[in-house]
Each structure stands twice: as structure tokens, then as C-alpha cells.
Amino acid sequence: MRPQILFPLFAEVSTLKGVGPRVLPLVQKVAGPLVRDLLFLSPSGVIVRRPAEAASAIDGEVGVFTVTIDRLFTPSRPGAPLKVRASDPTGFVHLVWFGGSPQHIDRLLPRGETRLVAGKVERFNGEVQIVHPDIVTLEKAADIPASEPVYPATQGLSSRQLRKLVQGALPAAPDLPEWQDPAWLKKQNWLGWRAALDALHAPTAEMDLSPDAPARQRLAYDEFLAHQLALARRRRAREIRPAPVIVPGAASEHLLQALPFQLTNAQAQAVAEIRRDLASGQQTGRLLQGDVGSGKTAVAAVALADAASSGFQSALMAPTEILARQHYKKLGPMLDAAGVAAVLLTGRDTPAQRREKLAALASGHVQVAIGTHALFQDAVRFDRLALAVIDEQHRFGVNERQRLQAKGDPRLGAVHLLTMSATPIPRTLELTQYGELEVSRLMEKPPGRTPVTTAVLPLARIGEVAARLKTAVESGAQAYWICPLVEESEAIDLAAAVDRADDLRRLLGVEVGLAHGQMPGAEREAVMAAFADGRLPVLVATTVVEVGVDVPNASIMVIEHADRFGLAQLHQLRGRVGRGAKASSCILLYGGQDGALGETAKERLETLRRTEDGFEIAEEDFRLRGGGDPLGLKQSGFPAYRFADPIRHRSLMLAAADDARLIMNRDPDLTSERGRAVQVLEELFDWKNHKVGAS
Numbered sequence: 206m207r208p209q210i211l212f213p214l215f216a217e218v219s220t221l222k223g224v225g226p227r228v229l230p231l232v233q234k235v236a237g238p239l240v241r242d243l244l245f246l247s248p249s250g251v252i253v254r255r256p257a258e259a260a261s262a263i264d265g266e267v268g269v270f271t272v273t274i275d276r277l278f279t280p281s282r283p284g285a286p287l288k289v290r291a292s293d294p295t296g297f298v299h300l301v302w303f304g305g306s307p308q309h310i311d312r313l314l315p316r317g318e319t320r321l322v323a324g325k326v327e328r329f330n331g332e333v334q335i336v337h338p339d340i341v342t343l344e345k346a347a348d349i350p351a352s353e354p355v356y357p358a359t360q361g362l363s364s365r366q367l368r369k370l371v372q373g374a375l376p377a378a379p380d381l382p383e384w385q386d387p388a389w390l391k392k393q394n395w396l397g398w399r400a401a402l403d404a405l406h407a408p409t410a411e412m413d414l415s416p417d418a419p420a421r422q423r424l425a426y427d428e429f430l431a432h433q434l435a436l437a438r439r440r441r442a443r444e445i446r447p448a449p450v451i452v453p454g455a456a457s458e459h460l461l462q463a464l465p466f467q468l469t470n471a472q473a474q475a476v477a478e479i480r481r482d483l484a485s486g487q488q489t490g491r492l493l494q495g496d497v498g499s500g501k502t503a504v505a506a507v508a509l510a511d512a513a514s515s516g517f518q519s520a521l522m523a524p525t526e527i528l529a530r531q532h533y534k535k536l537g538p539m540l541d542a543a544g545v546a547a548v549l550l551t552g553r554d555t556p557a558q559r560r561e562k563l564a565a566l567a568s569g570h571v572q573v574a575i576g577t578h579a580l581f582q583d584a585v586r587f588d589r590l591a592l593a594v595i596d597e598q599h600r601f602g603v604n605e606r607q608r609l610q611a612k613g614d615p616r617l618g619a620v621h622l623l624t625m626s627a628t629p630i631p632r633t634l635e636l637t638q639y640g641e642l643e644v645s646r647l648m649e650k651p652p653g654r655t656p657v658t659t660a661v662l663p664l665a666r667i668g669e670v671a672a673r674l675k676t677a678v679e680s681g682a683q684a685y686w687i688c689p690l691v692e693e694s695e696a697i698d699l700a701a702a703v704d705r706a707d708d709l710r711r712l713l714g715v716e717v718g719l720a721h722g723q724m725p726g727a728e729r730e731a732v733m734a735a736f737a738d739g740r741l742p743v744l745v746a747t748t749v750v751e752v753g754v755d756v757p758n759a760s761i762m763v764i765e766h767a768d769r770f771g772l773a774q775l776h777q778l779r780g781r782v783g784r785g786a787k788a789s790s791c792i793l794l795y796g797g798q799d800g801a802l803g804e805t806a807k808e809r810l811e812t813l814r815r816t817e818d819g820f821e822i823a824e825e826d827f828r829l830r831g832g833g834d835p836l837g838l839k840q841s842g843f844p845a846y847r848f849a850d851p852i853r854h855r856s857l858m859l860a861a862a863d864d865a866r867l868i869m870n871r872d873p874d875l876t877s878e879r880g881r882a883v884q885v886l887e888e889l890f891d892w893k894n895h896k897v898g899a900s
């Protein structure tokens with residue numbers, strides 16, 4: 206329930222003085238429906254006024270002049286401005302209006318009288334001029350505000366009107382109990398919430414508008430904290446849900462022995478984290494993040510074997526047929542060696558095969574189901590499903606994951622969830638998107654990987670690239686050749702990919718496959734399978750090869766128009782090579798005919814050349830995209846924050862996430878004094894009623 210202290214903030218803006226039926230929809234559009242929303246509207250600018258004199262006035266500054274009115278020049282022709290010449294002891298100041306009424310101006314500025322005028326100084330033919338002075342008054346200079354916030358105006362609602370409304374609403378904002386940790390607050394040197402709100406609306410210099418201004422930092426932190434608390438609550442709701450106890454056993458031992466390698470330290474640690482979850486008796490929700498080739502499958506395999514050891518069934522779901530098959534091909538024999546029976550369930554099964562597999566799952570004869578979307582269909586029943594593992598989890602909807610999880614037997618408890626992702630994302634994005642999940646990261650790659658040599662070349666050198674490719678292919682190498690596919694120009698891009706395949710066929714004199722998203726699924730997968738089996742030396746593809754495909758013999762990756770891809774995507778694509786013993790290379794071709802490449806674009810590709818660490822690339826990509834791309838931020842999964850900027854306030858978000866965790870661990874029911882204040886914060890931002898994450 207909303208605490209009473211917040212009522213004034215949650216009143217409709219229509220209750221404010223000055224918000225009549227005409228203005229109401231405009232305020233709602235600019236700020237939102239509530240008084241809170243208006244008060245959370247940050248100024249976008251500030252007018253700073255300084256006392257000024259004609260002789261020394263500075264272009265572009267807002268000056269306050271004390272002038273004597275000299276004469277009015279009425280417009281000489283229609284459309285010409287109306288001018289008033291005024292002067293101070295140091296020179297003339299011309300006041301200019303476009304479309305003003307001479308009578309009105311005459312009354313406002315009678316000849317011979319002294320007035321204060323304020324406005325932005327422009328020099329025109331060496332003379333000081335002010336177009337549309339923002340203040341003309343009889344008052345003393347001291348009575349003119351030295352600074353004034355500027356708000357994002359809209360047609361019909363000026364910044365000045367908004368400022369009046371905000372100023373009118375501010376007194377209604379209550380003092381709220383402090384929800385931030387006192388020591389932290391002191392260390393940051395921040396104001397209390399109420400004072401910060403006042404400061405937000407009273408900037409006195411450009412500096413006060415910066416994301417680094419203390420008031421803005423405080424409010425951003427509050428917003429992050431409220432959001433992270435909402436996520437922490439979800440985590441907690443899951444954690445208190447009883448779930449089957451899964452502990453390692455004989456099958457796990459056998460599986461580890463059957464693995465053709467030793468787990469890396471990173472893998473061993475992830476396994477330990479997952480095992481702790483699975484043994485807790487509470488529902489697991491974990492994301493296993495690891496770059497392409499970091500060995501997530503082996504980690505998942507251990508969890509599958511653990512479940513079987515404990516007498517439960519599990520499911521491993523992958524987004525495509527080819528991936529599911531690959532998992533089955535790799536895991537099947539290992540699980541088999543561990544005495545665990547697995548089936549592959551996809552859309553390609555014949556009705557008879559399917560019937561048989563479904564029966565085996567329903568009866569519990571088979572412990573592991575590996576498959577695609579086919580896994581969560583209604584006809585699929587399990588005997589004792591306890592664990593769902595989702596590979597490339599972002600390719601599934603929340604509903605699809607839930608449908609699979611719903612196949613558990615409620616009497617056993619909730620089905621554990623282990624999701625995997627090979628798309629490294631910045632830590633901040635991870636916190637917002639998957640804040641309700643625990644995260645394990647595989648930071649280290651298995652040994653024996655050959656580093657990929659990356660070259661960045663202009664498209665103009667495509668001839669050389671093709672020549673080198675010919676030599677490589679003749680000695681048995683396989684290559685991917687990626688063409689971009691951008692939605693706006695899909696038809697053209699597709700045609701370009703088809704043409705490129707033709708070119709290469711001619712140039713290389715070998716068979717060249719073509720795979721793109723517009724092809725029927727079966728046809729595309731047939732081409733990919735031919736490439737995977739080594740029957741096709743070269744595969745021209747749009748980005749469909751991004752996801753998890755493993756062709757160890759492929760050692761060359763050419764990416765055309767690399768500058769049109771996101772860094773993360775390029776990294777994913779590059780991860781397709783360097784999987785075997787062969788020395789691998791990745792060639793990034795940039796630019797079109799002119800071959801020009803901007804600074805940021807260069808820096809981006811350079812990052813890729815420098816490092817193969819997906820997490821580093823993700824952070825760098827994020828930084829380079831900068832805060833000036835709100836659309837990009839949204840697309841990348843950040844919620845619409847009011848105060849917080851996930852890039853500029855990165856460290857604040859990380860701190861708030863830790864803070865939220867600490868609060869929930871110490872005082873899960875929020876009954877302490879700080880806990881109660883924290884509840885007010887949660888209500889203030891109201892994240893509970895928003896979609897707070899993608900997971």
C-alpha cells in the first residue's frame with residue numbers, strides 16, 4: 206500500500222493551480238499524469254543572467270541592462286522587426302521584436318524612462334542587440350533571478366509555464382525519511398532527497414545540469430536503488446519457492462570422467478555455484494554467461510548428470526534445430542557413458558519416433574530431453590522434471606521458458622532454471638536485464654584455443670582477400686563470408702549476398718553455399734549442415750550463423766561492411782572461427798566505394814583487433830556508443846530511467862545493486878527503520894508495477 210506521506214506526490218497534475226483543461230494534456234505529455242512526474246522533470250538548460258553594460262556586453266551571454274528608452278522605430282516594411290533604441294552610460298542597446306505591436310511596446314517602454322531589460326546579447330553591426338528580451342521591468346536588478354531553469358517545452362506549453370508549475374508544486378513535496386545509508390550519503394557528500402529535488406530545479410550554472418552534479422547523482426542513485434530493489438524482491442520470491450534437492454552422485458562422477466578434458470577453473474567455479482543452488486532446496490535462477498567457445502555446454506552437462514544422479518529428469522532447450530542436434534551429438538555419448546539416457550526432441554521427428562520419445566519421457570525411462578521449441582509443446586510430459594537448461598536464452602520468450610518449467614510436478618517443487626548466454630553484455634545491462642537471476646561468468650577459455658588474427662581492411666582490397674582465400678581453400682580450409690542484412694534495405698542486401706556468392710563461385714572455382722534468413726528453415730539448415738560436415742568449403746551467409754554453430758574446421762571469417770555491425774555481433778561472428786587447431790583469421794572489410802570510415806567506427810573495429818575478450822568488447826562498445834544514443838540504450842534493454850544514465854552513472858548503478866542486495870539480505874521484510882524508508886523509495890518510483898527485466 207502506498208504510504209500516506211506520498212499522497213501529495215501521487216496527486217494528479219490536474220489538481221495543481223494553473224493546470225486547466227487546455228494545459229493538462231500538454232503537462233501530461235511532457236511530464237506525466239502525476240505531481241511526482243512534474244517534479245521529476247529535470248531542467249534541460251539554465252539561463253544565467255549577469256548585470257551587463259552595453260560597452261562590455263559579451264555575445265551569447267544573458268545580460269541584465271539598466272537602460273533609458275531612447276526611441277521606437279516602427280517596422281519600415283511588413284515583416285521587418287520592431288526596434289527600440291535604448292542606452293546606458295556606455296552605449297546603445299537595441300531591443301528587437303518580430304511581430305510585436307507598436308502600441309504595446311510603446312506602453313511597456315515609454316520614451317525617457319528607465320527600465321531593466323534582460324536577454325541574450327547579440328552583436329549586430331557592432332551594436333548590442335537583444336531579440337525578444339525575456340524580462341522588461343521597473344524592478345531593481347537585485348530582484349531579477351540570477352538564474353532560471355529551462356524545461357523541455359512543447360507546442361503550447363513554454364519552459365516558463367513549466368517552471369511556474371514546478372515552482373508551484375515543489376512546496377507540496379514532503380520531506381521523506383532517508384533511505385540511503387548514512388555513511389554512504391556522507392561519503393558522497395549528497396543532499397537529502399527533498400533538498401536534492403529543490404537543487405534539481407534551481408540550477409545556477411551549466412555545471413548543475415551535468416549528470417555529475419550532486420543533486421542529479423543522488424536522484425539517479427535513488428532511481429537505481431528502487432529498480433534494483435524491485436529485482437531483488439523477485440529474486441527473493443523465487444528463492445523462497447521450494448524446489449527439488451539435487452546433489453551430485455554416481456552419474457555426475459562418471460560424466461566428469463567421460464569428458465575428454467579437465468574443467469577449467471572458470472568452469473569448475475560455475476559448477477560449484479550451480480551445485481550450491483541446486484542443493485539448496487530453493488528454486489535456482491541462474492544465468493551462465495560465457496563467451497562463444499568458453500565451454501558452457503560442459504557445465505550444463507554436469508548439472509544434467511547431477512539431476513539424473515538425484516533421480517530427476519532435466520531438459521536442455523536450444524533455439525534452433527542445428528544447435529539442438531549438436532548438443533545431442535556431443536552430450537548424448539557422454540551422458541550415455543555416465544549411465545544417463547537422453548533423447549533428442551525436435552520438430553523433425555516422425556510421428557512414430559515422437560510417440561516413442563514422449564512415452565519414454567513420461568514414464569521416466571529417459572532422464573534428459575534435449576531439443577528445440579518442441580520441448581515445451583503440450584503433448585510433452587515428464588515424470589520428474591526438476592531442471593530446465595536454456596541455451597541462448599535470449600532467443601526464447603519468457604513464456605516459452607515458463608511453459609517448459611511448468612512441466613514439473615508441483616508436488617516435487619518448482620523446476621530449477623539454468624539459462625546460458627554467449628552474448629557478453631556490460632555489467633550494467635546484465636543488472637537490469639537479468640537482475641533477478643544470479644550470474645556465473647566464464648571469464649577464461651579452455652586451453653588449446655588458437656587466437657584469431659584479425660585484420661581491418663577497406664572493401665577496395667576485396668580482390669586480395671579473395672586471392673588469399675582461394676589459396677587457403679585449395680589447401681582444405683573452410684571459410685565463412687558474412688554479408689550484412691539491414692532491415693531497411695533487406696532486398697538490396699539480399700541481392701548483394703546472392704551476388705557475392707556468385708562472385709566467389711567464379712573466383713574460387715569451388716562450391717559456395719548461401720544461407721540467409723529469408724530461406725525456408727529446412728533449406729537453410731541443409732546448407733549449414735553441409736558446411737558443418739565439410740562438404741561445402743565456403744559459406745556466404747547473412748548473420749544467421751551467429752548463434753552457437755560449431756564447425757571446428759572453419760578457420761577463416763570474412764565480414765563485409767563490418768562497420769555496419771555492432772561490436773558484440775562482430776565478436777560473435779568471429780567466435781565461429783578459432784575453434785580448432787588451425788591458425789584462424791578474421792578479416793573485417795569496411796566501407797563502400799569511398800572507403801571512408803569515421804573516428805568512432807575506426808576505434809570500434811580497432812577494439813576488435815586488439816582483444817578477443819567478449820566482456821571487454823561489450824563494455825567498450827557500450828562506452829563508444831555513449832550516452833548520446835537514448836534509442837540505442839532502449840534497444841539494448843535499459844528501462845526508461847528518469848534521472849539515471851546507465852553509462853554516465855555506471856558506478857552508481859553497480860553500487861545501488863550491491864546496496865539492494867545487502868538491504869534484502871539483512872532485512873528481507875523491510876521492517877527496520879531504514880527498511881521502512883526503503884519501502885517509501887520503492888513506492889516513490891513504483892518499479893513494482895513495471896516490467897523490470899527481460900528474464
Ligand code: ADP
Pocket residue numbers: 466467468469472495496497498499500501502503627651652653753755
Ligand atoms: P560455448 O560456451 O560456446 O557453448 P562449448 O561448450 O560449445 O562452448 O565449448 C566449445 C568447445 O570447447 C567444445 O568443443 C568443447 O568440447 C571444448 N571445451 C569445453 N571445455 C573444455 C575444457 N575444459 N578443456 C578443453 N576443451 C574444452
Ligand code: MG
Pocket residue numbers: 501502596627753
Ligand atoms: Mg554453446
